Amino acid sequence: MIKKTGMVLVAALILMNCGGGDTEAAKENAAPKLSPEGLTQEQIKHGIGPIGMLPLGPQDEAMAAKGAEVFELKCVACHKIDERLVGPPLAGITTKRSPAFIMNMILNPDEMVKKHPEVKAMLAEFYVPMTFQNVTEDDARAILEYLRTI
Amino acid sequence: MNKTMMRVVGVILVIATFLLISECAKKDKPILGSSAAATAVYVAPGDYDEFYAFTSGGFSGQIGVYGLPSGRLFREIPVFSVNPENGYGFTEETKGMLQTTFGQIPWDDAHHPELSQTDGVTDGRWIFINANNTTRVARIDLKTFETAEIIEIPNSGGNHGSPFITQNTEYVVASTRFSVPIPQRDVSIDSYKENFEGTLTFIKVDPDDGAMNIEFQIIVPGYDYDLAHAGKGPSHGWAFFTCYNTEQANTLLEVNASKNDKDFIAAVNWKLAEKYLAEGKGKTRPGEHYTNRMSHTTHSATSTLTKTVVTLDPADCPGLIYYMPTPKSPHGVDVDPSGEYIVGGGKLAAVVSVHSFSKMLKAIEDEKFIGEAGGIPVLDYDATIAGEVTNVGLGPLHTEFDGKGYAYTSAFITSEVVKWKLGTWEVVDRIPTYYSLGHLMIPGGDSRKPWGKYLVGLNKMTKDRYLSTGPELAHAAQLIDISGEKMKLLLDFPTIGEPHYAQGLPADLVHPNTTKIYELEHNEHPYRALSEKEARVERNGNEVHVYMTTIRTHFKPDNIEGIKLGDVVYFHVTNLEQDWDIPHGFAMQGARNSELLIMPGATNTLRWEPQKVGVFPFYCTDFCSALHQEMQGYVRVSPKGSKLPISFN
Numbered sequence: 001m002i003k004k005t006g007m008v009l010v011a012a013l014i015l016m017n018c019g020g021g022d023t024e025a026a027k028e029n030a031a032p033k034l035s036p037e038g039l040t041q042e043q044i045k046h047g048i049g050p051i052g053m054l055p056l057g058p059q060d061e062a063m064a065a066k067g068a069e070v071f072e073l074k075c076v077a078c079h080k081i082d083e084r085l086v087g088p089p090l091a092g093i094t095t096k097r098s099p100a101f102i103m104n105m106i107l108n109p110d111e112m113v114k115k116h117p118e119v120k121a122m123l124a125e126f127y128v129p130m131t132f133q134n135v136t137e138d139d140a141r142a143i144l145e146y147l148r149t150i
Numbered sequence: 151m152n153k154t155m156m157r158v159v160g161v162i163l164v165i166a167t168f169l170l171i172s173e174c175a176k177k178d179k180p181i182l183g184s185s186a187a188a189t190a191v192y193v194a195p196g197d198y199d200e201f202y203a204f205t206s207g208g209f210s211g212q213i214g215v216y217g218l219p220s221g222r223l224f225r226e227i228p229v230f231s232v233n234p235e236n237g238y239g240f241t242e243e244t245k246g247m248l249q250t251t252f253g254q255i256p257w258d259d260a261h262h263p264e265l266s267q268t269d270g271v272t273d274g275r276w277i278f279i280n281a282n283n284t285t286r287v288a289r290i291d292l293k294t295f296e297t298a299e300i301i302e303i304p305n306s307g308g309n310h311g312s313p314f315i316t317q318n319t320e321y322v323v324a325s326t327r328f329s330v331p332i333p334q335r336d337v338s339i340d341s342y343k344e345n346f347e348g349t350l351t352f353i354k355v356d357p358d359d360g361a362m363n364i365e366f367q368i369i370v371p372g373y374d375y376d377l378a379h380a381g382k383g384p385s386h387g388w389a390f391f392t393c394y395n396t397e398q399a400n401t402l403l404e405v406n407a408s409k410n411d412k413d414f415i416a417a418v419n420w421k422l423a424e425k426y427l428a429e430g431k432g433k434t435r436p437g438e439h440y441t442n443r444m445s446h447t448t449h450s451a452t453s454t455l456t457k458t459v460v461t462l463d464p465a466d467c468p469g470l471i472y473y474m475p476t477p478k479s480p481h482g483v484d485v486d487p488s489g490e491y492i493v494g495g496g497k498l499a500a501v502v503s504v505h506s507f508s509k510m511l512k513a514i515e516d517e518k519f520i521g522e523a524g525g526i527p528v529l530d531y532d533a534t535i536a537g538e539v540t541n542v543g544l545g546p547l548h549t550e551f552d553g554k555g556y557a558y559t560s561a562f563i564t565s566e567v568v569k570w571k572l573g574t575w576e577v578v579d580r581i582p583t584y585y586s587l588g589h590l591m592i593p594g595g596d597s598r599k600p601w602g603k604y605l606v607g608l609n610k611m612t613k614d615r616y617l618s619t620g621p622e623l624a625h626a627a628q629l630i631d632i633s634g635e636k637m638k639l640l641l642d643f644p645t646i647g648e649p650h651y652a653q654g655l656p657a658d659l660v661h662p663n664t665t666k667i668y669e670l671e672h673n674e675h676p677y678r679a680l681s682e683k684e685a686r687v688e689r690n691g692n693e694v695h696v697y698m699t700t701i702r703t704h705f706k707p708d709n710i711e712g713i714k715l716g717d718v719v720y721f722h723v724t725n726l727e728q729d730w731d732i733p734h735g736f737a738m739q740g741a742r743n744s745e746l747l748i749m750p751g752a753t754n755t756l757r758w759e760p761q762k763v764g765v766f767p768f769y770c771t772d773f774c775s776a777l778h779q780e781m782q783g784y785v786r787v788s789p790k791g792s793k794l795p796i797s798f799n
Contacts, residue, residue, distance in 0.1 A: 072681055072683065073670060073671075073680060073681055074670070074728065076681060076682055076683070077681070077682050077699065077701040077706070077726050078701060078702075086701070086702065086703065086704070127775070127776040127777055128702050128703055128775045128776065128777055129775075131702065131727060131728070131729045131732065132728065132729050133727075133728040133729070134667060134669060134670075134728035134729075134751075135728075
């Protein structure tokens with residue numbers, strides 16, 4: 001019988017979590033401190049998904065222009081810059097969230113909504129979960145660059 | 151005796167009676183213990199079935215998709231019949247799929263699903279199915295589970311012997327059940343013998359995109375051609391067709407077409423046909439037919455009319471076709487995995503006749519003919535026959551194979567599956583079915599590589615198998631374990647329509663390849679709106695085009711004014727979602743066709759002719775989010791002649 005890849009991943013995550021909590025002593029000394037949801041401090045700060053910490057260089061205007069195009073196609077049905085629509089307004093988002101967090105939210109919204117405490121809190125406020133819009137990692141990076149300009 | 155004691159005795163009696171009844175039931179039914187059978191078909195929540203089964207909907211015109219061993223229904227694929235549930239056949243994009251030379255046909259009778267093959271092995275790319283009534287063949291894409299193409303078969307009546315494929319899906323073959331005047335013309339039915347002919351149609355399938363085109367038709371004597379199967383392995387290059395009514399009766403066929411002891415299996419050398427075509431032996435004849443293809447970039451069907459077909463006449467093409475006598479009014483013709491044995495189900499004989507392909511070639515070489523029929527050489531039965539399976543039950547119809555040297559034949563009249571051994575022809579096991587078994591199916595059971603673990607019996611009668619539902623009952627399928635020496639009944643499950651035949655394959659040949667969304671970047675629908683900025687309403691005379699977008703949880707535009715009585719409004723709705731399993735619905739009050747169910751990234755169009763002055767709502771029908779009930783809009787309809795301009799927001 002076919003096993004869902006998702007299930008395997010979940011199982012892997014559970015195993016990883018269990019590994020971290022084998023003994024109280026190990027937990028205190030070696031394992032990274034986990035949030036009540038079982039997330040690392042890195043995950044709380046940078047989100048859950050393919051993007052790790054992401055230092056940004058100077059603004060890339062060409063990339064921002066590309067990002068604006070993708071944003072127009074994939075995002076504007078739910079997001080405005082200055083006011084709430086389906087989702088929250090995005091003005092100043094790059095000062096509130098880390099670059100990796102923003103990209104993980106675009107690339108892996110399902111898991112973010114299910115596991116990240118701050119995103120879960122947003123679901124309770126907005127009711128409609130952030131959806132994956134078939135955005136590639138390159139396009140997500142471009143959207144981030146665009147969001148730096150607003 | 152006090153009340154408590156009476157109650158205790160009563161309970162004991164009830165339990166004892168129950169035990170007795172269940173004991174009897176167990177003795178009565180040749181099934182595994184109930185718990186063993188339940189375990190064998192149990193698929194835990196969240197787990198997947200091992201096989202897909204695709205059942206024909208018979209008179210529903212559709213295809214049912216089931217999981218095996220659970221028997222769970224996953225989906226009904228609309229093919230030949232309209233489906234207001236998702237707008238198939240009603241939307242502007244899909245109407246063309248049902249186009250024929252008789253006009254748009256909303257229904258058909260779909261009998262034989264046939265999976266595509268590569269090197270004789272089921273490959274999970276497409277499934278084909280025939281329309282019996284208004285003669286067509288459809289191709290369903292197994293990435294999208296949507297009907298991708300429907301081609302009409304000209305010069306045909308009752309497209310029953312169809313669609314059977316050659317071992318690399320080079321051709322889909324289709325034979326006429328009803329012989330008809332070719333070309334159609336106004337003649338007396340009594341002139342059947344002079345004026346009626348049959349056709350065997352070879353539809354070429356493009357190896358890359360599956361596109362179907364009629365390559366040629368062979369004109370054959372006016373018998374009833376019933377079923378077919380292509381050769382494989384050594385017999386690759388040949389195709390076999392059963393026929394009955396070699397008496398050429400045209401009335402009361404139940405008597406008049408059942409007189410001859412033997413009818414025929416026609417053996418067609420299609421590789422030779424290709425050679426004759428290349429030599430210019432084909433004749434162009436009238437043969438109007440439509441080809442309807444769905445595009446997944448425009449999300450729309452294109453219908454193309456072709457006026458003619460190329461035909462081959464056996465009289466001009468020696469060696470193209472031979473008849474093998476087969477008792478009696480044979481129905482199924484099934485080729486075993488090795489490609490050597492050609493099995494004819496002698497519907498009105500209590501025998502299954504097995505022809506040998508190599509003996510057939512030798513008989514042709516040695517000219518072992520007993521005469522000819524309609525100009526086609528008839529081979530000597532004794533020269534081609536490899537064996538006869540007797541004691542095979544009454545009304546043997548169809549045979550499938552397990553790849554382990556055994557064949558399984560359905561016996562309609564005696565309601566049973568009969569297992570027999572290839573080569574020795576001895577019956578080794580039999581199991582009753584409930585009731586009146588027609589086709590049976592083993593995943594890959596008509597290919598070179600059967601997965602011989604389960605057999606599904608597709609029964610014609612249901613009677614008392616399920617809770618009753620009035621005069622009409624769902625047809626019954628039965629799942630039988632064929633992994634061991636003895637067959638074991640595991641499960642009953644109801645099916646849609648009349649599941650005539652079915653095909654199955656391992657789930658991993660299809661499941662991982664599924665299309666989850668249509669990418670917006672590739673949407674080339676002429677009326678697409680790829681972002682809310684492109685949403686708009688345009689008037690062109692009395693035609694109004696609404697370029698609408700939808701995403702959780704709103705339509706854009708959601709309020710439209712300036713529509714008048716007498717307008718024809720087209721709602722072109724693009725679903726901007728790019729997430730799996732987030733279709734949106736669109737329903738307009740008073741629409742006399744259907745709703746739309748728009749897959750992520752697609753554009754679908756509903757035509758609406760307002761009937762009344764007023765303000766009418768539309769809304770999303772597919773529960774999409776917590777704010778689904780907020781997903782709505784209004785259209786204001788003004789009287790004819792109103793000067794109110796179009797406006798929207």
